[in-house]
Amino acid sequence: MTGFARKLAVALALSLVTALASANELSDLPWKVGPTKVQLGAQATLDVPDGYAFLDPAGTRRLNELMENPPDEADTYTLAPTDMKWTAFFDYDDVGYVKDDEKLDPDDILASVKQGTEESNKERRSRGWETLTLVGWQNKPQYDTQFKSLTWSFLARSDKSHSDVVNYNARILGRSGVMNVVLVSDPQVLNQAVTDFKGTLGGFAFAPGQSYSDFHTGDRVAEYGLAALITGGVAAVAAKKGFFAIIGTFLAAAWKFILIGFAAVGGAIKRLFTRKSS
DSSP states (O other), X not given: OOSTGGGOEEEEEOOHHHHHHHHHHHHTSOOEESSXXXXXXXXXXXXXXXXXXXXXXHHHHHHHHHTTOOXXXXXXXXXXXXXXXXXXXXXXXXXXXXXXXXXXXXHHHHHHHHHHHHHHHHHHHHHTOOOEEEEEEEEEEEEETTTTEEEEEEEEEETTTOOEEEEEEEEEEBSSOEXXXXXXXXXXXXXXXXXXXXXXXXXXXXXXXXXXXXXXXXXXXXXXXXXXXXXXXXXXXXXXXXXXXXXXXXXXTTOEEEEETTGGGXXXXXXXXXXXXX
């Protein structure tokens, strides 16, 4: 599975008391506090700057439990500032070399994702989970030819609370696959969160020989292109065959939840990180 729907952000309101309790639970996770260098599996490394913290897959699974998210099937890594104003999730898809010569059609992509989201809501209702309506693009897809990265943002709306939900996605292309990154934030501070997050990506690097430019004839090539990185990768291939029930299950298990209230007690959380580091 790819990271598209696995990590779309949905906002949930928490009381201050709950947020304070969660701050202590968060600080008890096995964070690695920067500055430090960490592995993102065997495929890449990341320099964690001062003021940021990192979780390995085991810690990320525990974080998902605190945030009441379904577990990720792929090994997922977490990066966050120590005030927890945003959270970024990294996971790698070993799908092969994704060709970047495809022209993106935002209207066609949005229609496909809307259809998949509607199917996912059927599965979510059956599990008693909150459903979403995909409103449209917050930022249309942009492909950076120099850094070989694709970024976009969707705007969705919670059908129960009617609150707006915005997620920021990045896909970094490598020789043998794609690093999926999804940033989860309160929509009101998303732009600042994205700017902050981009500042950390200077410390990201694929393993030697695994950058996009290291491709050689004979390497495995992915069976889809850039558009499918947005519509769901493997799920997009299934969509072409009419398997929307598969997509529904895929998307239903994927929406990420952000705990609003962490920012309100960000100072308390940061002090807990500082005390733990000391």
